Amino acid sequence: xxxxxxxxxxxxxxxxxxxxxxxxxxxxxxxxxxxxxxxxxxxxxxxxxxxxxxxxxxxxxxxxxxxxxxxxxxxxxxxxxxxxxxxxxxxxxxxxxxxxxxxxxxxxxxxxxxxxxxxxxxxxxxxxxxxxxxxxxxxxxxxxxxxxxxxxxxxxxxxxxxxxxxxxxxxxxxxxxxxxxxxxxxxxxxxxxxxxxxxxxxxxxxxxxxxxxxxxxxxxxxxxxxxxxxxxxxxxxxxxxxxxxxxxxxxxxxxxxxxxxxxxxxxxxxxxxxxxxxxxxxxxxxxxxxxxxxxxxxxxxxxxxxxxxxxxxxxxxxxxxxxxxxxxxxxxxxxxxxxxxxxxxxxxxxxxxxxxxxxxxxxxxx
Ligand SMILES: *Cc1c(COP(=O)(O)O)cnc(C)c1O
Numbered sequence: 148x149x150x151x152x153x154x155x156x157x158x159x160x161x162x163x164x165x166x167x168x169x170x171x172x173x174x175x176x177x178x179x180x181x182x183x184x185x186x187x188x189x190x191x192x193x194x195x196x197x198x199x200x201x202x203x204x205x206x207x208x209x210x211x212x213x214x215x216x217x218x219x220x221x222x223x224x225x226x227x228x229x230x231x232x233x234x235x236x237x238x239x240x241x242x243x244x245x246x247x248x249x250x251x252x253x254x255x256x257x258x259x260x261x262x263x264x265x266x267x268x269x270x271x272x273x274x275x276x277x278x279x280x281x282x283x284x285x286x287x288x289x290x291x292x293x294x295x296x297x298x299x300x301x302x303x304x305x306x307x308x309x310x311x312x313x314x315x316x317x318x319x320x321x322x323x324x325x326x327x328x329x330x331x332x333x334x335x336x337x338x339x340x341x342x343x344x345x346x347x348x349x350x351x352x353x354x355x356x357x358x359x360x361x362x363x364x365x366x367x368x369x370x371x372x373x374x375x376x377x378x379x380x381x382x383x384x385x386x387x388x389x390x391x392x393x394x395x396x397x398x399x400x401x402x403x404x405x406x407x408x409x410x411x412x413x414x415x416x417x418x419x420x421x422x423x424x425x426x427x428x429x430x431x432x433x434x435x436x437x438x439x440x441x442x443x444x445x446x447x448x449x450x451x452x453x454x455x456x457x458x459x460x461x462x463x464x465x466x467x468x469x470x471x472x473x474x475x476x477x478x479x480x481x482x483x484x485x486x487x488x489x490x491x492x493x494x495x496x497x498x499x500x501x502x503x504x505x506x507x508x509x510x511x512x513x
Contacts (some may be wrong), residue, residue, distance in 0.1 A: 159257060159279035166273065170478060181476035185503060187494040188480045190315070190345075190456050192378035194430060194497070196413065197423040200379060203416035204409045215408035222415050226386065229418065230358060235391035238398060241405045243344060243372040243385030244270045247309075250340060250368065251278045252400040254306050262300050263309040264292050266316060266486025268342070271309040280306075290317040290450045290458070294325040298332050307338035312354075313345040316485040316492045318452025323355035330364045338393075340368045344385075345454035347376040347424060348431050354453070358388055365390035373410075375455060376427050377417040382410035431455050434495040441505040445512060455495050458482065462489030465512055475507045 153161065172184045187193075219239045227234050240246035247270050255261065257279030263271045265284035272282045283305070285297045297308055308329065312321040329339055341357050357369050372385035384406055387397065417423070435452060442449045442459050449459040461468040469481035469491055482490030495501065 157279075160277060163273060163276045166269065167484070169480065169484075170473065172478070175473060175476060175478055179474050179476065181474075184476040184478065185496065185500050186478040187496050187500060187504065188478045188492075189380070190375060190454070190494045191380050192376060192427055192455075193495070193500060194378065194423070194427050196378040197417045197420035199416040199420045199423070200377075200413040203412040204382075207409055207412045211408060213408070214404050215406060215411055217403045217405075219406055219411055222411050225415060225418055230388065232358065232361070232388060233391065235394060236361065236388055238387045238389065238394045238401065239406045240385050240387070240401075241407075241410075242374060242383040243342070243370050243387075244274075245383075245405060246370060246385060246387045246397070247271060247274045247340075248277070249387075249397040249400050250307065250338070251275055251280060253396045254338065255280045258304065260300075260302070260305040261307050261309060262297050262305060264297075264311070264314065267309070268311050268315045269485075287314075287317065287319075290314075291319045292321055292325070294321060294329055298329060301333065301337055305337050307340055308333070309340045309342065311342040311344070313343075313349060313452070313454040315344070315454070316456070316480070316482070316487060316490075317450055317458050318345075318454040318456060319450070320349060320351060320354050320453045322353045326355045326357060326360065330360055330367060333366060335366055338366050338368055339364070340370065342370040344370065344372045344375055346371065348428060348455050349453045350432060351453055361388065361390060365392060368393060373414045373417060376424055376431075377414070378423075378427070379410065379413050379417060382407070382413055384410040384414050430497065431495050434498065434501050437498070438493065438495060438501050438505070441501075442508075445505070445508055447508075456480075456492050457495065458487065458490055458492050460490050468508070468511070471511050472504075472507060475511070477504055477507055479504075 175184045223234050223237050251274045255278045260281045260283050261275045262283045265286050275282055283300050369388040374380035439449050446464045447459045449457050480492040
């Protein structure tokens, strides 16, 4: 008889769905027999990484037999200088996803509550589930966080609020007033996790500069990443900016060598390439305008976005659009997997990719 090892697994983890990232480029080529595949599904930078980052990685390759610097010393120094914070204000992760894990490991006992939007970024609740946290979902209104409603749910068992701004999957932001309302009304023992993974793409002037609020609000944790505008998603590196006391707690659950050597040198070099960031921002901004206009002309309903992706409703126009796009070699994120059935989350690509997607959709609609 074979013993069922599920019996000894922790109850909390048994309901966690195994994350599905969707098909990759090779899968689609094989399955649909298409030669050219466009992947606009994971909000990656369509211009790729900075050439400076590529060169830095190349130069560091012969050192990969050595463990990385567990403290990210050089990167820490550089970022602290750029952000105007102390070295002790920063914590680095194997992607920002890992920092979300650290927050749950360090602060959440089973049954503690985490408040978040609905729909929201899956890492918040997947991480929460590993610790047996209880998720409190507050429905988005008009695709935006209802910060006031979220604050109203806070009770003695609440340990944190998780807010993406720009939010994933909608691309909407929270205003300065909402940030201030949250910080002013939250009890000091409730964390505000303010996830700015897409901040570099924001064009709306009402978007607040969050870091200065750390001075008076040690319960604020700001999250940022090198995966999006810096084009380093494959290397896995992100960081948190928080009060030194909070960083100290997160450091206790951080594995010693969590950020690899190549990620550290690439991130350092990427920070030096302001031109690449600027180009990425411009291509995104132009692509956003183009795609928004074209999708509207096609009868789709795009949500106004501040990020590098556009969420749009296709359900009145055509059935099963995500699958039909796959057959034509265009990979998008099906909203059905993101809490938005009848929608697609489309990453903004290069001008060529954008016009190709538009013409494929136009053909499908007929
Ligand atoms: C992409 C993304 C991140 C960053 O993830 P990494 O683990 O750094 O790649 C964080 N938050 C949101 C909402 C995201 O969409």
